[in-house]
Amino acid sequence: MQLMPNDYIFASALSACASLQAAALGREIHAQAVKLGYASICFVFNSIMSMYMKCGHCCDALLVFDEALEPNSVSYNALITGFVENKEYEKGLEMFKLMHEKGLVPDWFTFAGVLESCVNMNDLRWGMVVHCQTLKLKLDSTAFVGNVIMTMYSKFDLMKEAENVFRLIEEKDVISWNSFIAGCSHCMDHEKGLRVFKEMSNEYIVRPDEFTFTSALAAYVIIGKRLAEQLLKLQPVTTSPYVLLSHMYASDAMWSDVAEVRKMLKGSGLKKEPAHSMIEVKGNFEKFTVGKFSHARIGEIKCMLNIIGWAAAEVSLKDILS
DSSP: OOOOOOHHHHHHHHHHHHHHTOHHHHHHHHHHHHHTTOTTSHHHHHHHHHHHHHTTOHHHHHHHHHHOSSOOHHHHHHHHHHHHHTTOHHHHHHHHHHHHHTTOOOOHHHHHHHHHHHHHTTOHHHHHHHHHHHHHTTOTTSHHHHHHHHHHHHHTTOHHHHHHHHHHOSSOOHHHHHHHHHHHHHTTOHHHHHHHHHHHHHHOSSOOOHHHHHHHHHHHHHHHHHHHHHHHHTOOSSSHHHHHHHHHHHHTTOHHHHHHHHHHHHHHTOOOOOOEEEEEETTEEEEEETTOOOOTTHHHHHHHHHHHHHHHHHOOHHHHHO
16 A cells, blocks of 8 residues: 655655755655645645745745745745845845735744845835834734844944833843844944843843853953053053053954054053062062062072972872872
């Protein structure tokens, strides 16, 4: 007895082809679905469109869409998301307009896709129109949609609007926090970014991730550079500001700036104080400076260091581990 695939099997197989970007095999499965009469079933032709979009065959996806008898919101979402993924942002926006004309109600996925199209097309006007629609449907307070709206306003340096969206999100996820902190950095408002990072750390609800810490550290470095540069303008009497600024530039591999700071230090006539360490011995502090051997008990110190060195050499790895 020969077993025949049904609509659920076709949808699953097409989804697998989409994940693997196996366009050739996907076409074969599409042909079988047409032959057996399953291609006209809603969730099957949605899977066919998604498969073609994932494989970069936007024209084939459109052909399937045009042949669909009753495309639903999922059908439009598949095309909008597909066009965005394939960087055909104008077509994604056109599909959104067509969906609106057909009277279909957009959902989270629709808005996320079309807002990303607006961001990439630098189309703030349409982005604000879409934002208004999310307000009507009360979807702007969800993290999934609100995060994209924040990113859009941040890109256009509209941080007041971005913060309004951020504050209205009811259950912020780590992407919400990261998006706003990154937006502050994009608009050069690093102080606000750090305040939001502190606010996030104090809430103990969402844990910062690698991106959060990277953004916060970058803001600290930039603010530190600003302070050091301001300090240099005051004509400092020590080399510390020069050394601090040089280290900050070096941490960002800004070698030309490092060279410039060193040139400024040389021109200032100030001499960098050699590094030193201090220890307390019986209530007295002993100072040891790099390159200097003028300590009154230097002979005893060298002898003790040699003894310690010999003792360390006699200790094997086996002794340490046992």
